[in-house]
Amino acid sequence: MPWLLSSQLERLSASPSQRQCERTSFAFYCSVREQLPVWMLEDMRSMEVFCWEDGRPRAFLPSEALLYALVHNHQDYARYLLNRYSVSALRALRCSFCCHSSGSPHLTVAVRYDRVSILSMMVEALKDCDTQSKRQDYLDGCGGCSHVADAGKTAVQLAVELSRPDCLLLLLVHGAQADGLDAALQRLVSSNTTERRHAQRCLDFLLLFLPKLPDLSHHLQDERQRWQSLLGNEVFSWLCGLAPPPLLLQALRCLARSSPDHITALPYFLQLHSWQ
Template sequence: MPWLIPSQLDLLSSSPSERQCERTAFSFYCAVRERLPVWLLEDMRSMEVFCWEDGRPRAFLPSEALLYALVHDHRDYARYLLNRYSVSALRAPRCNFCCRRSSGTPHLNLAVRYDRVSILSMMAETLKDCTAQSERRELLDGCGGCSHVADAGKTAVQLAVELSRPDCLLQLLVHGAQPDGLDAALQTLASCNASQQRGAQRCLDLLLLFLPKPPPLRRLQEEPQRWQSLLGNEVFGWLCGLAPPPLLLMALRCLARSGPDQISTLPDFLQPHTWQ
């Protein structure tokens, strides 16, 4: 039937069982979007909702349900899934498009993309339950996502820097994520408009708090006057290796590592931007 468009061919080629799985999955999506009670969602997930995989239906995984909870900010459901299934709720499900499992977890990136700070904090706390340090590191710092996914090849920290999500970035760094993305933070600060500058500046400040030492940055050497005016003399000198770190930065480092609330509740005159 060459006159049919591709979507119609796909519809005809799918079996009634496969179409039924799609309908139940969409019903579950709508139920999470409406933030129905947790017990009802779990009954649906375990008994009524199915995915089509390898030619047969299967129940929705907790990790797939958590993705729905993230998108619709259903915090109660996210909390239940993480408490009940722990780290397994964060392991990446198999991709329906390329039929393989990616490294890392898409959940952290998705939380940053939708700015779900509360659920991101829950997930970061759950990662402490990893018995294997290597798995925890992979989930926290992995570049999760297949090549066709929008945020593929980016860690959650890098994405938080690019999107200027300082609250998400602080949660990740406090829970042990690698403070990568300093060059991207500088680029974002230099190119953002006035309304985005505060978030970009705060992301840069947070990265500086958690960096053990600044990496070599060519852009600072190429335009020293521009970056000196943006960063201030003390920070610029430290990043270029010409001066020790500012005293306020050193004082705030221990405070930042003790928890996200310790930095967020400081008065404005003690916030990281005041060291510039």
């Protein structure tokens, strides 16, 4: 529990062994925050740092250490953990409050803190999954317990909600399910001028990767003038079912389905703003 002060730890913990575990856990948290070298952190994690579980101490798991690396953007440590432990560094964590698995929160934590570089390392590590279904479970998982931050949301939904276009594109390119079109449209409406560019990019990426567009004609035509100004006439007409998609958008959607990784390598004149 690294967010508790040492005086609070003394009151919450009953046994000297548990108090010692909490002190070492907090020390490890601080060491990652201070960006100490990887070799030193791994020595601490494997030999000196313990957490308390089921009435006894145990060493910190790589997946727990990766969460600390995510929060504090320790890219070298995250890279080491993912190279050394691969997918097992993304294993589900046990919730200390209800003692059930709380899912694998690493992707949503990366989106929450906008850790694009570490997110890229994680989705690459997922290529080592035994099966495609297991990999998809990681990409589209919601993470379980109701009291856990961002519970019930996929990494894609959170990226849309927070307008994190770089995170969203990484997830979609690596096979995450495109979801949250309604949220992307609402985010575009509610964003101020500064945030709107990021919200627009998120919407653009979803439009590329959605396998099938829902019927939005009634929703958009209720405020026709506003949506036309936000989306442009061509995209507005397409989403309302009044016209085919713009030619460039149609070509990019085909590219996203056939070779999604090529989307990130497009030259400037073929970037998403070109169809607006």
